[in-house]
Amino acid sequence: MGLKTKDLLGVSSLTSDEIRLILETSESFKEVSGREIKKVPALRGKTVVNLFFEPSTRTRTSFELAAKRLSADVINFSPSTSSIVKGETLLDTARNIESMQADIIVLRHSSPGAAETLAKGVRSSVINAGDGWHEHPTQALLDLFTIKERKPNIEGLTVTIVGDIAHSRVARSNIFALTKLGATVRLVAPPTMIPLHVDRFGVSVFSSLDAGLEGADVIIMLRLQLERLGRAFFPSIREYARLYCLTMDRMKRAKPDVMIMHPGPLNRGVEIAPEIADSQSAVILDQVANGVAVRMGLMYLLSGSGQA
């Protein structure tokens, strides 16, 4: 069994079986990362291009490491906005890159739908590494993977996502992934950061953090984009922190074995208290490690190696 499509554009187009397949495949690659020689020949001779229109050292490094551990050749391509020839479309850029015989293009772009547009225009497999506020599917997959390590049965878990839901691709991909696997999803944010009709995803919405944390199995804290300040989404970082920062005290409302997740980088003291980030409940560093395994599993499947 493999994946139906040549690309991974978002979680919304994956079936729950496909999600499970990616997670299972990734497990065996997690083991590779624990070995002395962290390398397998699965993608030898293949080329992976990291095409990052937005800077993101973390995500790019994770993909790069994953590709290298699979023995692929990796090219990093970060067209700064200035070096893009005016008038050149994303598709033009991508076709140039495809002519480098790229087997997989990993795309990070500020426009929603950029990965889908790219995938329609090239033969290479496209992995969406974040497109605007739309999706960040590998983040959601690595979050699921991390949850399953401690709580193997996702179905029935209560997962609370806290922060700027409206502008978060991590939130969207996680909502799609978690609801597909049968988790109960709660969203907590000031109403200015809740997008219209989000309840139609089958989630419940809270403006009170305390209420949203009640009995939660997993808490995903989103990074507050500080540039939202001054655009009337919230009055001050001080007040945001007072209302929405996850503190030890507030965490007590959740289950005793609650897992605390964060896609990074952290604003310590804004959305998450430093002592929580460093506590036993936090799995933030596991998320980073698992990111490599999940991206290995995914690239392995997309390269066709997963086909029987």
Add this chain to the structure above:
Amino acid sequence: MNMLIRGGTVIDPGQFHGLGDVFIRAGKIEAIGEHLSIAESDMVELTIIDAQGLVVAPGFVDLHAHLREPGFEHKETIETGASSAVAGGFTSVCCMPNTSPVNDNQAVTEFILSRAKQAGKANIFPIGAITKGSEGVELAEIGDLFAAGCVAISDDGRPVMNSQVMRRAMEYAQAFDLPVVDHCECLHLSDGGCMNEGFVSTELGMPGIPNASEDVMVARNIALAELTGARLHLAHLSTAGSVRLTRQAKANGIPVTAEVCPHHFSLTDEAARDFHANAKMSPPLRSAADVEALKEGLADDTIDTIATDHAPHAIQEKQMEFDKAPFGIVGFETAFPLTMALVEEGVLSLERAIEKLTSAPARAFSLKKGTLAVGSDADVVLLDPSHSWVIDPTQFHSKSQNTPFTGWNVKGKVIKTIVAGTIVYGSD
């Protein structure tokens, strides 16, 4: 040169509806009626057109188009725009001032009119800017624009945010009895959005433009029209709220007219799901409930006219990422079949559909067009309402092909277009 259009179903909204002939002499409608007998002296150089099975109507009048010249000739020129217009049955086109330079002074208006004269084909009526450079600060020389031939004023695409400036423009325009046309959009509420704000934008992670962005400006403009008594024309209504507000304003006797574009009653925001910018326009495609409200507004005459908002863009511009691509689609050559779908659906009778493309828009801007009355300019269109065809933008006469209707199977075709007694589209 004389012309006899024989045996068609003549529909001159509110004036004539039945089998008949239309006789044209020297570019004017000379006679209309059943089995016209033509004098011997008129038989010389007489072109006879057999219109059996066709509808003969006044040429369409479009109150809202972007012809892009001067400044954006890679998208469209007045010549290609006029060719596209007449291919869509439009014999009179009002062109918006958001050219480069902006049509905010006599010289630009005169340039447009001289280019239109060279191009021939359609009648072009420029719309002047409300403010200098459409910057929303100082009034343009509206008196000069009027004297040069502008038929209305608008800052379409860059709506006047300052309500006091808008009030003054409405007051001032009354000196020339000019309609003030507003693209009703609160740019603060739109906030860089690129599609309708709703469930689809939430799912796609796309910055949204709420209905309220339009509604608050419709409400503002109606209040200002009530205050000033100016002739207000509301461009491209897209929301249920603005239909409701306009209906109420008309009931209260406020001098307001309104238009709707075919794409707004033919598509919803679901069309944005494939992230192609051919589904990106301003105002954006809305929800199914809004589409229903627009149809009700057309049916009860809250919405007076159908206008195209023809907005050509080059292929590479529309191939850009959805949020970065420009707003707008071409509209002339798809307007009639999309309007015919409303007739099929029973929203409008054929005669009322034609009215909203002819006499109603002409009335809104006081144009002596959109009629087959004896003595009027012989701008005539021959239509086959039952002709089925597939929309193929490569066949468009426009320079641009940015349409979301590619491959649509539609009914209703423009067969021939006549301007001032001369055939400008369709073989003779």
